[in-house]
Amino acid sequence: MIKFDKVTKIYPPNTAVLKDVSFEINEGEFVSIIGKSGVGKTTITRLILGLEDPTYGDVYFRNKNMRITDHLQIHKIRRSIGGIYQDYKLLPAKTVYENVAYVLEVKGVEQNEIRKETDKVLETIGLKDKINNFPKELSGGEQQRLAVARALVIHPKIIIADEPTGNLDPYNTYEVISLLEKINKAGTTVILLTHNREIINKLGKRVITLVGGEIIRDEAEGRFII
Amino acid sequence: MFTNISRIIKFAFQDFSRNKGVSIAAIFVLIVTILLVTGLFFFQGIASYLTLEIQNKIDITAYFKEGTPEQDILNAKDEILKISPDIKNIEYVSPDQAFQAFSEKHMGDEVLARALEQVGSNPFLPSLNITTTGDPLQYEQVANTLQTSGFAELIEKVDFSEKKDTIEKVYSITTNINRYGIIIGILLILVAMLVVFNTIKLAVDSSKEEIATMRIVGASDWFIRGPFIIQGIIYGFIAFIFCILISGVFAYILSPKLSVIMPGFGMFNYFLTNFWILVLIQLGFGTAVGILSSLIVVRKYLQV
Numbered sequence: 001m002i003k004f005d006k007v008t009k010i011y012p013p014n015t016a017v018l019k020d021v022s023f024e025i026n027e028g029e030f031v032s033i034i035g036k037s038g039v040g041k042t043t044i045t046r047l048i049l050g051l052e053d054p055t056y057g058d059v060y061f062r063n064k065n066m067r068i069t070d071h072l073q074i075h076k077i078r079r080s081i082g083g084i085y086q087d088y089k090l091l092p093a094k095t096v097y098e099n100v101a102y103v104l105e106v107k108g109v110e111q112n113e114i115r116k117e118t119d120k121v122l123e124t125i126g127l128k129d130k131i132n133n134f135p136k137e138l139s140g141g142e143q144q145r146l147a148v149a150r151a152l153v154i155h156p157k158i159i160i161a162d163e164p165t166g167n168l169d170p171y172n173t174y175e176v177i178s179l180l181e182k183i184n185k186a187g188t189t190v191i192l193l194t195h196n197r198e199i200i201n202k203l204g205k206r207v208i209t210l211v212g213g214e215i216i217r218d219e220a221e222g223r224f225i226i
Numbered sequence: 227m228f229t230n231i232s233r234i235i236k237f238a239f240q241d242f243s244r245n246k247g248v249s250i251a252a253i254f255v256l257i258v259t260i261l262l263v264t265g266l267f268f269f270q271g272i273a274s275y276l277t278l279e280i281q282n283k284i285d286i287t288a289y290f291k292e293g294t295p296e297q298d299i300l301n302a303k304d305e306i307l308k309i310s311p312d313i314k315n316i317e318y319v320s321p322d323q324a325f326q327a328f329s330e331k332h333m334g335d336e337v338l339a340r341a342l343e344q345v346g347s348n349p350f351l352p353s354l355n356i357t358t359t360g361d362p363l364q365y366e367q368v369a370n371t372l373q374t375s376g377f378a379e380l381i382e383k384v385d386f387s388e389k390k391d392t393i394e395k396v397y398s399i400t401t402n403i404n405r406y407g408i409i410i411g412i413l414l415i416l417v418a419m420l421v422v423f424n425t426i427k428l429a430v431d432s433s434k435e436e437i438a439t440m441r442i443v444g445a446s447d448w449f450i451r452g453p454f455i456i457q458g459i460i461y462g463f464i465a466f467i468f469c470i471l472i473s474g475v476f477a478y479i480l481s482p483k484l485s486v487i488m489p490g491f492g493m494f495n496y497f498l499t500n501f502w503i504l505v506l507i508q509l510g511f512g513t514a515v516g517i518l519s520s521l522i523v524v525r526k527y528l529q530v
Contacts, residue, residue, distance in 0.1 A: 049442060071447075079444030089439040093244045105233050106445045150443070 082151025238456035458516030
């Protein structure tokens with residue numbers, strides 16, 4: 001589903017964040033990519049989303065080389081990926097309902113369908129009573145749940161969770177990770193990028209370990225060892 | 227397609243109403259800018275009026291010899307019109323008309339009245355008053371034509387040499403008013419556009435993170451920039467409504483005061499006569515600056 005083929009990413013003037021990184025993620029997998037801060041985890045997210053091109057090597061999304069994929073296709077790819085981020089990346093001027101509905105509006109979904117899907121996912125995620133609140137009126141945990149709702153509403157084939165628990169307390173952390181496991185069981189591919197040792201050791205799923213921009217380990221049932 | 231457009235419009239109005247502070251600031255700056263442009267428009271009107279008034283006051287006169295038959299002078303007038311295309315107006319003044327005009331002008335001046343009495347007869351010569359389109363060179367050419375033409379022996383004198391300095395000064399003043407008016411106008415408009423651009427940049431800057439999020443969830447470039455552009459149009463339209471009202475009221479109040487200094491110039495009348503041009507300038511300028519600024523700034527963030 002996703003393939004990194006000898007990917008190197010160098011930021012100007014000469015900072016190599018990823019060095020000759022190769023891995024492949026198959027449909028339905030739950031893969032954690034771990035490493036210390038600044039090791040290139042977010043760069044991997046940006047490369048998958050086509051927000052940047054690798055300096056060397058290629059990134060493939062469903063066999064499409066992102067480097068040569070046109071803009072329209074890249075927009076479509078982004079619309080098929082559910083993203084959950086440490087800083088939530090919510091739209092501050094939109095309400096809870098509008099934040100979730102926005103991703104469907106971007107896809108061109110009909111209004112009736114949007115209402116149905118948005119109501120359903122907000123009900124599931126427990127934010128039904130806050131549909132008219134703005135993100136700043138929510139707690140950190142609620143904001144992250146809103147981000148999860150936004151990721152889920154498009155029924156994504158893949159979810160990228162980039163440090164999703166970075167700003168959360170242990171209770172909310174547990175909640176988010178449980179949710180990701182549940183989503184994965186339903187068949188969605190999950191890529192979790194984190195430096196949270198406890199989560200990784202508890203999950204017992206595939207772990208790719210990055211050190212200094214290089215993959216030093218890729219294990220089917222890995223543990224957090226850096 | 228239609229769904230997307232209606233959503234873009236909905237987002238634009240949502241953002242406009244939810245970011246009141248930014249919207250008010252942008253509209254206020256646009257109002258100031260449009261009023262500045264409107265001010266230049268009125269200035270141009272006043273300058274044109276003044277230029278025309280001054281130019282109309284400048285003429286040269288060809289005095290014909292005493293006793294020259296009126297028909298000969300009128301024939302000369304037709305001939306001058308044929309050979310000098312730059313002539314705007316040419317008027318025959320008979321000795322009686324000249325006498326009457328002089329008497330009316332100096333009515334109550336006993337010294338002059340007595341002097342005329344002593345002369346005994348009408349001392350004024352028949353003449354042709356000639357006005358060109360304003361260039362001193364044209365006056366010189368007309369004067370030369372008069373003195374070298376077939377009817378030159380009928381002419382007593384042409385007063386060009388006496389008026390030459392005045393004509394040149396007036397021409398220089400009117401030319402400079404137009405030239406510097408245009409330069410200052412362009413500079414002011416550029417400064418105004420920069421101010422508006424920066425205000426809208428600040429407005430879009432505050433949405434930088436929002437734009438990044440929109441990109442991540444797969445919004446197309448037009449889906450992102452559309453609401454900002456429509457907001458630019460809304461800013462421009464609201465600013466235009468304020469400006470057309472302000473300039474109308476302003477012209478109405480100033481009109482009687484200005485007509486004291488410039489009797490032939492009605493400010494409110496000028497506003498009404500040029501109403502649609504003014505609408506075009508204000509609406510066009512406001513929305514164009516609003517749209518352009520949004521486009522340029524959003525484009526920058528779409529590349530990040």
